[in-house]
Amino acid sequence: MTAISLRNVDISYGDTKIVHGATFDVAEGESFALVGESGSGKSTILKAIAGLAPEWTGDIDVLGQSRGHGVDYRFASRCQMVFQDPYGSLHPRKTVDSVLTEPLKIHGIGNRDTRVKDILNAVGLDQRFRFRFPHQLSGGQRQRVAIARALILEPRVMLLDEPTSALDVSVQAEILNLLKRLRAEQGLTYLMVTHNLPVVGFMCERMAIMNKGRIVEIAPSTALHDGSFGDPYSQSLYAASGGNPDLKEIV
Incomplete structure (x- = not known):
């Protein structure tokens, strides 16, 4: 296909x-x-x-x-997109948890707590990063969050x-x-x-x-x-x- x-x-x-x-x-x-x-x-x-x-x-x-x-x-x-700049693609006043749960809320998807935990594991981020803000993350960690955000809706x-x-x-x-x-x-x-x-x-x-x-x-x-x-x-x-x-x- x-x-x-x-x-x-x-x-x-x-x-x-x-x-x-x-x-x-x-x-x-x-x-x-x-x-x-x-x-x-x-x-x-x-x-x-x-x-x-x-x-x-x-x-x-x-x-x-x-x-x-x-x-x-x-x-x-x-279909989801990962942008070039992890510094500009994440909202500076939203925690990682908020960034990841927002798409689930928009699409009416439940079981959010488990989905967030699973996607953080998938991109290699410890659960302690879940309630941090973007400025508390390194560039690589931010891009992992951006990838997690793109993947949380399970696009193909x-x-x-x-x-x-x-x-x-x-x-x-x-x-x-x-x-x-x-x-x-x-x-x-x-x-x-x-x-x-x-x-x-x-x-x-x-x-x-x-x-x-x-x-x-x-x-x-x-x-x-x-x-x-x-x-x-x-x-x-x-x-x-x-x-x-x-x-x-x-x-």
């Missing part, structure tokens, strides 16, 4: 078109990356899928259902917008390993935005390379080992990484 399907998607902010004709499929259970320089439109695609960039045309399907424009609470139970699809780029290098590997484990345990589908090619090699099976709002090539992650990219821009990104990026640096 196809988890995410985009067909000829154009995305605009006002009169400015950011993404042009984006077309790709992500299979259920796959981890797929959007790769490119800053400003190439990668995060804008995630926002359109999540309902945060409503000015788009074309077709977006998630788990076989057409995606409408704007926020859809039913969609939230199937996760949108990951540079989930480690705002973290210290020493913490990035921990979060990537956590995401990889959660995907295996829960059968999740990932659509990940990153500019870091070693992350793609570690996390993903395939990637779409974007340049100036357009997808110029879809390639397997094995191309990072042998340089078998067909598009000149993809080849230049690969060359800029030094060729065959060292995947061991993040594991």
